[in-house]
Amino acid sequence: MEVLKIATAGSVDDGKSTLIGRILYDTKSLTTDKLEAIEKTSKQRGYDYLDFSLATDGLVAEREQGITIDVAHIYFSTKKKSYIIADTPGHVEYTRNMVTGASTSQASIILIDARKGVIEQTNRHFFINNLLRIKDVVVAINKMDLVDYSEDVYNKIKADFSELMKKRDYQDQKISFIPVSALKGDNVVNKSDAMPWYKGEALLEHLEQLDKADIFNVGTPRFPVQYVIRPKTEDYHDFRGYAGKVYGGDLSVGDDIIVLPSKTRSKIKDIYFYDEKYETASRRSSVTITLENDINVSRGDMIVKENDLPTIDKQFTANVCWMDSEQLNPGGKYIVQHGINKVLAKVDRINHKINPDYSGFEKDVTGLGINDIASVTFKLNKPIFYDQFKNHRTNGSFILIDPQSNNTVGAGFIQ
Amino acid sequence: MNKDTSHINSLENEAIYIIREVAAQFEKPVLLFSGGKDSITLVRLAVKAFYPAKVPFPLMHIDTGHNFPETIEFRDRLVKELGLELIVRNVQDSIDQGKVKEESGRYASRNMLQTTTLLDALEEFKFDAAIGGARRDEEKARAKERIFSVRDDFGQWDEKNQRPELFDMLNGEIDHGQNVRVFPISNWTELDVWSYIERENIEIPSIYFAHKRKVFLRDGMIWSADDEVVYRDEHEEVIEEMVRFRTVGDMSCTAAVLSDAVSIDKVVEEIRDSSISERGARIDDKRSEAAMEKRKQQGYF
Numbered sequence: 276m277e278v279l280k281i282a283t284a285g286s287v288d289d290g291k292s293t294l295i296g297r298i299l300y301d302t303k304s305l306t307t308d309k310l311e312a313i314e315k316t317s318k319q320r321g322y323d324y325l326d327f328s329l330a331t332d333g334l335v336a337e338r339e340q341g342i343t344i345d346v347a348h349i350y351f352s353t354k355k356k357s358y359i360i361a362d363t364p365g366h367v368e369y370t371r372n373m374v375t376g377a378s379t380s381q382a383s384i385i386l387i388d389a390r391k392g393v394i395e396q397t398n399r400h401f402f403i404n405n406l407l408r409i410k411d412v413v414v415a416i417n418k419m420d421l422v423d424y425s426e427d428v429y430n431k432i433k434a435d436f437s438e439l440m441k442k443r444d445y446q447d448q449k450i451s452f453i454p455v456s457a458l459k460g461d462n463v464v465n466k467s468d469a470m471p472w473y474k475g476e477a478l479l480e481h482l483e484q485l486d487k488a489d490i491f492n493v494g495t496p497r498f499p500v501q502y503v504i505r506p507k508t509e510d511y512h513d514f515r516g517y518a519g520k521v522y523g524g525d526l527s528v529g530d531d532i533i534v535l536p537s538k539t540r541s542k543i544k545d546i547y548f549y550d551e552k553y554e555t556a557s558r559r560s561s562v563t564i565t566l567e568n569d570i571n572v573s574r575g576d577m578i579v580k581e582n583d584l585p586t587i588d589k590q591f592t593a594n595v596c597w598m599d600s601e602q603l604n605p606g607g608k609y610i611v612q613h614g615i616n617k618v619l620a621k622v623d624r625i626n627h628k629i630n631p632d633y634s635g636f637e638k639d640v641t642g643l644g645i646n647d648i649a650s651v652t653f654k655l656n657k658p659i660f661y662d663q664f665k666n667h668r669t670n671g672s673f674i675l676i677d678p679q680s681n682n683t684v685g686a687g688f689i690q
Numbered sequence: 691m692n693k694d695t696s697h698i699n700s701l702e703n704e705a706i707y708i709i710r711e712v713a714a715q716f717e718k719p720v721l722l723f724s725g726g727k728d729s730i731t732l733v734r735l736a737v738k739a740f741y742p743a744k745v746p747f748p749l750m751h752i753d754t755g756h757n758f759p760e761t762i763e764f765r766d767r768l769v770k771e772l773g774l775e776l777i778v779r780n781v782q783d784s785i786d787q788g789k790v791k792e793e794s795g796r797y798a799s800r801n802m803l804q805t806t807t808l809l810d811a812l813e814e815f816k817f818d819a820a821i822g823g824a825r826r827d828e829e830k831a832r833a834k835e836r837i838f839s840v841r842d843d844f845g846q847w848d849e850k851n852q853r854p855e856l857f858d859m860l861n862g863e864i865d866h867g868q869n870v871r872v873f874p875i876s877n878w879t880e881l882d883v884w885s886y887i888e889r890e891n892i893e894i895p896s897i898y899f900a901h902k903r904k905v906f907l908r909d910g911m912i913w914s915a916d917d918e919v920v921y922r923d924e925h926e927e928v929i930e931e932m933v934r935f936r937t938v939g940d941m942s943c944t945a946a947v948l949s950d951a952v953s954i955d956k957v958v959e960e961i962r963d964s965s966i967s968e969r970g971a972r973i974d975d976k977r978s979e980a981a982m983e984k985r986k987q988q989g990y991f
Binding site for chain 1: 696697699700701702703704706707710711713714737738739740741742743744826827834840853854855856857858859861863864865876877879964
């Protein structure tokens, strides 16, 4: 069975939590006790329908304010797939949470309130999905029951959204439109009779049919060394294994490799997963490899195929999403964590800031505030081994850590 | 091969990656071990992560003194077989030292008291990272927990000020005195854990399987009457039933379920068809809608 991670984005009151609650309810993923809790609370509040948003809005503050403020992870499965939904807040102040949720997702759902249509927030949600190169985006036009299930409303929103699509950078992104009512359950899990004019799939049907191969970016193998395994026991006296996760492509026994940054050449001798040896380590597997030669490799080094080198440089430019309440300072020093590798970095310049409504750039920027997205050039105290984000999702991304507060203050996508 | 293979494999790969990051980023990590299926799964993952070297950190059990005897016997055997180091710290000691006060009455439990003993033990050994078996599917507040969850000097969880976690990147930078709680099986569901235990043929304590036990009923739940730990009113009648436990926490707050699942494949089948969530059998969560969130803010796991 496959796992599909989906991020959801929408504005306040678009009914995102209700949509997820509806999916859980219609796929019979809510257990009796959870359903009872929802029924009890809905009744207490005097609603004449079940408030499915109660299934996901976990924190006390959220229940008080009735909005989602953090990323919640929701799990359900069908016969075909296991799903993880990263339910992210819609408020503009929580853009950073949206970027976070989208960073681990393979598909995303953008919610639009049929009564309001495409609004400024929709621009931003779509922009983030495009910036993070999510391959499959579903635009769910919700609350169709409140616009009399009108085809005209649906077509108008679709046309407005298509205008946004013209400006996107990542043109290969697949975008589908589905008219739904999360509250009534139309076109969420089950096809609706209320909209005979809509010939497409219900939302879950669409997700069920996504092919894994279509969703992932596949690049070239990168193996950042996480941990050096030296048992120092009699049985494994000379064993020196390099533990890590394989990204982008497969590695096989006998592959000619180069260790960065030393640029030492060797060959892959063995690939271990626990006590078994394998011919190939596939993408995303956490293996331990040994090399033919006894060379010095330590944490933070990267093993790559000889004919497939990443860029090795002490400088790069990236789209940065700033996530901290304290501003990013031009000239400020931060830790760049690129995968598992940490280096000290200095902000060389902010090239331009991207307008929140995705309408263009702002030059002459002196700092970045929380939720700003901008192109920034960094200088590093030692080289890192990177790819462009568009070619390699993992090796082209990084986080920024404030050395004073230790907080993760930003995320970046290398251009 | 079972049909869940690729799904379970990806969860396993993710967990091993996280455990290795803990060993690499922290000076003194510890694995919190309760003897329950989630922490047994963690031990298995840790063994796999560092093979053929030994697990480079100890296990620690915060013993409420109210454990099922089967769990303790199992714990000691596992540690011995795998050659691991085990630290035990007792809630009873915290009570004797007057640091916490035993609850009384029919809903008395030592589950809350564990927090003090845990925080003291983390400080005693200067552990900077504590690996735990919490899963996001267990409870709503846990659904928002990070994989690396930073705690302040008081062990508190500031849920509104959590570090964003992007891609695979785990930021383990902390100040002196802070520590990080790490949850490598965050993304696993109860069924995933059981499927993994089945696939890996991992031994688990016998109380997870259906057995005959003296029990009594209260508030629609089944409680163990085999021992003196669970408070029972005179009128609460003791009966014998085929039951098993879905979690093996403190006996005083862990209810049993009726079951005839005597083997692992039957348990997996039962969970797959189950309509009551795992924590539905934990009375400590039913105290109020926000019970778990409140306990977490105070430093509970």
